[in-house]
Amino acid sequence: MLMAIGGRRHPRVIPGFGVTIGFTLAYLGLIVLVPLGALVAKAAELGPGGIWAVATDARVFAALRLSFGASLAAAAINAVFGLLLAWVLVRYRFPGRRLVDALIDLPFALPTAVAGITLATLYAGNGWVGGLFAGDGWLGALFGPDGLKIAYTPLGVVVALVFVGLPFVVRTVQPVLADFDAESEEAAASLGASRFATFRRVVLPAILPALTTGFAMALARAVGEYGSVIFIAGNIPMVSEIAPLLIVTRLEEYNYAGASAVATVMLAVAFVLLFAINLLQRLDRAQAS
Amino acid sequence: MAQRSNAATTEGAATRFGLSAAAFVYLAAVLLLPLAAVFHEATRKGLGAFFEAIGDADTMAAVRLTVTVALIAVPLNLVFGLAAAWAVTKHEFPGKSLLITLIDLPFSVSPVISGLVYVLLFGAQGLLGPWLAAHGVKILFAVPGIVLATIFVTLPFIARELIPLMRAQGTAEEEAALSLGASGWQTFRHVTLPNVRWGLLYGVLLCNARAMGEFGAVSVVSGHIRGLTNTMPLHVEILYNEYNFAAAFAVASLLALLALVTLAVKSLLEWHHGDELAGARH
Numbered sequence: 001m002l003m004a005i006g007g008r009r010h011p012r013v014i015p016g017f018g019v020t021i022g023f024t025l026a027y028l029g030l031i032v033l034v035p036l037g038a039l040v041a042k043a044a045e046l047g048p049g050g051i052w053a054v055a056t057d058a059r060v061f062a063a064l065r066l067s068f069g070a071s072l073a074a075a076a077i078n079a080v081f082g083l084l085l086a087w088v089l090v091r092y093r094f095p096g097r098r099l100v101d102a103l104i105d106l107p108f109a110l111p112t113a114v115a116g117i118t119l120a121t122l123y124a125g126n127g128w129v130g131g132l133f134a135g136d137g138w139l140g141a142l143f144g145p146d147g148l149k150i151a152y153t154p155l156g157v158v159v160a161l162v163f164v165g166l167p168f169v170v171r172t173v174q175p176v177l178a179d180f181d182a183e184s185e186e187a188a189a190s191l192g193a194s195r196f197a198t199f200r201r202v203v204l205p206a207i208l209p210a211l212t213t214g215f216a217m218a219l220a221r222a223v224g225e226y227g228s229v230i231f232i233a234g235n236i237p238m239v240s241e242i243a244p245l246l247i248v249t250r251l252e253e254y255n256y257a258g259a260s261a262v263a264t265v266m267l268a269v270a271f272v273l274l275f276a277i278n279l280l281q282r283l284d285r286a287q288a289s
Numbered sequence: 290m291a292q293r294s295n296a297a298t299t300e301g302a303a304t305r306f307g308l309s310a311a312a313f314v315y316l317a318a319v320l321l322l323p324l325a326a327v328f329h330e331a332t333r334k335g336l337g338a339f340f341e342a343i344g345d346a347d348t349m350a351a352v353r354l355t356v357t358v359a360l361i362a363v364p365l366n367l368v369f370g371l372a373a374a375w376a377v378t379k380h381e382f383p384g385k386s387l388l389i390t391l392i393d394l395p396f397s398v399s400p401v402i403s404g405l406v407y408v409l410l411f412g413a414q415g416l417l418g419p420w421l422a423a424h425g426v427k428i429l430f431a432v433p434g435i436v437l438a439t440i441f442v443t444l445p446f447i448a449r450e451l452i453p454l455m456r457a458q459g460t461a462e463e464e465a466a467l468s469l470g471a472s473g474w475q476t477f478r479h480v481t482l483p484n485v486r487w488g489l490l491y492g493v494l495l496c497n498a499r500a501m502g503e504f505g506a507v508s509v510v511s512g513h514i515r516g517l518t519n520t521m522p523l524h525v526e527i528l529y530n531e532y533n534f535a536a537a538f539a540v541a542s543l544l545a546l547l548a549l550v551t552l553a554v555k556s557l558l559e560w561h562h563g564d565e566l567a568g569a570r571h
Contacts, residue, residue: 013464013467014379014380014460014463014464014467014473014476015467015472015473016375016379016473016474016477017376017379017380017382019372020371020372020373020375020376021376021380021382023368023369023372024369024372024373024376024377024388025388027365027369027372028369028373028388028391028392028444031437031440031441031444032391032394032395032441032444033391034410035406035407035409035410035441036394036398036406038406038409038410038415038416039402039405039406039409041416042409081312081315081319084308084311084312084315085312085315085316087308087312088308088309088312089312091299092305092308092309094309098556098560100313100316101556102552102553102555102556103316103320103321103552104320105552105555106320106324106548106552107320108495108498109498109502109548109549109551109552109555110324110502110544110545110548111501111502111503111504111521111522111541111544111547111548112400112502112504112505112522113502113504113522113523113525113526113541113544114327114502114522114525114541114544114545114548115323116504117525117526117529117537117538117541118323118326118327118330118538118541119323121326121330121534121538122322122323122326127326128322128326129318129322162319163319163320163323166319166320195300195301195304220397223399224397224398224399224400224401224402225399226399226400226401226504226505226508227400227504227505227508227522231526231529244399244400244401244402244505245401247399247401247402247405248401248508248509251405251408251509254414256408256409256412256414256415259405260405260409263399263401263402263405266399266402267398267402270397270398270399271397273397274390274393274394274397278390
């Protein structure tokens, strides 16, 4: 608000606004907005009733439930371990800390198809990890004679989404934890609070907005994730078929309307998440200042 | 960052050891194990099989296409990033925060949907499909479609790196240059660009990694024609689905190597020019 008033008082002195805003809007419009408009137009042909009918179709519903369920589970795991990793990286000093810190972003840098085939191989019954959980593996025995199947089950979907979502919570919590003022911790400790009580009552409330933002970002990424999941999921309709794969299946059947309807439902949820993330970041910033 | 050694604000030695151990075991299991597995599987049948898979004509075609697509998509998104950041950070206009949100939009769209929108636009049943077919223009299941889908998914990278950076730097230096008689272009070229060069490189690096590694969006628009519209990630999928695991992992290991190089350069930039990226990192 203040900036806007300031801008009006001083006439624009920096040139190039017309060219750059024109190019920005044209590029964004042609690459992103018009194509997304084509999707909305296609979905609109079905009408709200038609989209609702597609979304509640048994196979679509199962795929959406798996996508959101597995994404929630993976984001929750990432929230816990992301907080742990951020804590260890910010608070403790150990040799190789910078290397570990750099490695956190591996899931962002590694192409999803590479992650997909690797995780499928690792977690298959004869893989390094899958073998441990097979009926004759030493961890599998805990789960009965058949062991625990991970690849080609919904559990495999969660494994892939945990990998893909790992950096989000670490990267949102890390800077907040680094900037956190030690004085309030000292005050709590001097007043007799235990270390855990200090963490729960003093530190956790301060990093909660960042933690929640990271959780929401991991969730949003997981819901739309495709490449790392399809190899390990097994893709059995009604059991381990994710929503993005169903879009691809509908496209291969030349059922453009069906694909658009599933995509519209996913987009609607993605926008709600995006809105929530923006709101959280604004709260976070308001709290910081 | 101050060293924290105060007994009141750190955990006991046992807790510290336990938390660190848990973090390292988790990282080893979730990140290091897959990384090791890629290179293990790639060289499992010996280096001969590895180089045979990489030297294969279809693999080489996939490498060439991947590099070509990145060479088109990254510079275009670079120009876009600079233009958007210049408009957004050096000027005031209504709807600015909406524009910033829209620039980030491709990050919140599933890669599959990023491909789908172009199928709906350019496909045989699509809005422009019949017109394109009548004029003999091929976009879908051809290289232009792959380029468009790649531009879509990598569009925000450079802009979102530059916008916070240029906002933090303000307009004082540009105003000074202009008042001394520099033209707008000279100001951009000699004042703004040197100020953001490391952030720019950082954005280009991340943009390129994603452009070369993109799978979902490209998979939808490619048509998977071997030797013609197969990028490296798509070639990995085809080889894997043909149970040619050694070859699939050989190509995958090249992409993993690209990821490691990206991480290394990114970390170097953060270590040496962290202050010039700081505005962008938080």
